[in-house]
Amino acid sequence: xxxxxxxxxxxxxxILRLVSWVFVVFLxxxxxxxxxxxxxxxxxxxxxxxxxxxxxxxxxESTAFDPLQIxxxxxxxxxxxxxxxxxxxxxxxxxxxxxxxxxxxESYDSTLTSSASETFASKKGNCLSYTNxxxxxxxxxxxxxxxxxxxxxxxxxxxxxRLLIKNNHINVFVKGPSCxxxxxxxxxxxxxxxxxxxIDPDPEAPTTVVSDEYATSLFYANLSVKxxxxxxxxxxxxxxxxAIELVPTNPDLWINLGAMxxxxxxxxxxxxxxxxxxxxxxxxxxMLSGMERSLRAIGRVSxxxxxxxxxxxxxxxxxxxxxxxxxxxxxxxxxxxxxxSINQALRMEKRNARFHFLKGLNFYRLEQKEEAKEHxxxxxxxxxxxxxxxxxxxxxxxSGLTG
Numbered sequence: 001x002x003x004x005x006x007x008x009x010x011x012x013x014x015i016l017r018l019v020s021w022v023f024v025v026f027l028x029x030x031x032x033x034x035x036x037x038x039x040x041x042x043x044x045x046x047x048x049x050x051x052x053x054x055x056x057x058x059x060x061e062s063t064a065f066d067p068l069q070i071x072x073x074x075x076x077x078x079x080x081x082x083x084x085x086x087x088x089x090x091x092x093x094x095x096x097x098x099x100x101x102x103x104x105x106e107s108y109d110s111t112l113t114s115s116a117s118e119t120f121a122s123k124k125g126n127c128l129s130y131t132n133x134x135x136x137x138x139x140x141x142x143x144x145x146x147x148x149x150x151x152x153x154x155x156x157x158x159x160x161x162r163l164l165i166k167n168n169h170i171n172v173f174v175k176g177p178s179c180x181x182x183x184x185x186x187x188x189x190x191x192x193x194x195x196x197x198x199i200d201p202d203p204e205a206p207t208t209v210v211s212d213e214y215a216t217s218l219f220y221a222n223l224s225v226k227x228x229x230x231x232x233x234x235x236x237x238x239x240x241x242x243a244i245e246l247v248p249t250n251p252d253l254w255i256n257l258g259a260m261x262x263x264x265x266x267x268x269x270x271x272x273x274x275x276x277x278x279x280x281x282x283x284x285x286x287m288l289s290g291m292e293r294s295l296r297a298i299g300r301v302s303x304x305x306x307x308x309x310x311x312x313x314x315x316x317x318x319x320x321x322x323x324x325x326x327x328x329x330x331x332x333x334x335x336x337x338x339x340x341s342i343n344q345a346l347r348m349e350k351r352n353a354r355f356h357f358l359k360g361l362n363f364y365r366l367e368q369k370e371e372a373k374e375h376x377x378x379x380x381x382x383x384x385x386x387x388x389x390x391x392x393x394x395x396x397x398x399s400g401l402t403g
Contacts, residue, residue: 053234065115066115066216082142113129115129115132116135117136147172147209171195171207174193216246251287258277267295322345326362330361354387356376
């Protein structure tokens, strides 16, 4: 049974395979941003986790962080950029210096969530990590930098071990400077968008500026994902509780909570969590699979069947979900089934480098070397697939995959 989690960016024997969804979100959608919500006693019972662990889980069991924490080295890095005029000059000088010091090199890691200072030191991280770093540095440079959620037209998916992870995305909005035709930045009438998603960029996606508190909640949610992947369920729960208590109006957080309960067959608590998410955003579809599983488990079969039909329609219309299905089949050695899913995805997203690279891998494993080479070359022409290369090839240049 495969666990499915929601997270920034970031699962079948075919798409109808019965899977257990656990949504753990890196970055979350915008629904609920303007709502207010007080945590009631039923809410708090869900957040205490006593049904899961036999006793309440405290937020103090996980480590508190300031994602925007800066240090003297970062202040020195900004230096006299902070006094440059006008603000457009400060913005461009900061980007130029980051480029010169290698912060735009191939160091994106979708699995690594870190604070501003940690990302500055390691030059590695996911979109939230780099966004933390840029917001912190930009503010030292006297720029009005804010977190900005990106509402991807198609949610993307990633596979880590036995977990299927739904990725969402965040970037930076800097109010004021002009950044037209500036490399990594997209032009905005009232400022600049700085984006670190070099794998699956979507410049046409709508965005919403969010508070530092909201971004901190996402940070804790990502740490919850990390702990969940490592098998530390109690610490994962504590981080998720931190996230929800900061921003209880984010439906994806409640979906993650429902997924944790469902994972351990506590379906009453799972459904209660999903229903909170559904009230916050009736259009959200990420909880459908979890609801279907929990309803079926407690014998509400006819309701579960309704959700199953909705899930099938939704998945078949999402090329990134189909890509995740193809990844799972590839990992299981079902290369022909993987090709079926990736071909479905490519019918909707013909120019996706990662899709073509995975198709090439399948052909290679099926010993169809010419077809493999064709799709490897097409992937190279279309864009980046660093994450897949590291996951499935790594240092195996001698295997012939690069030939």
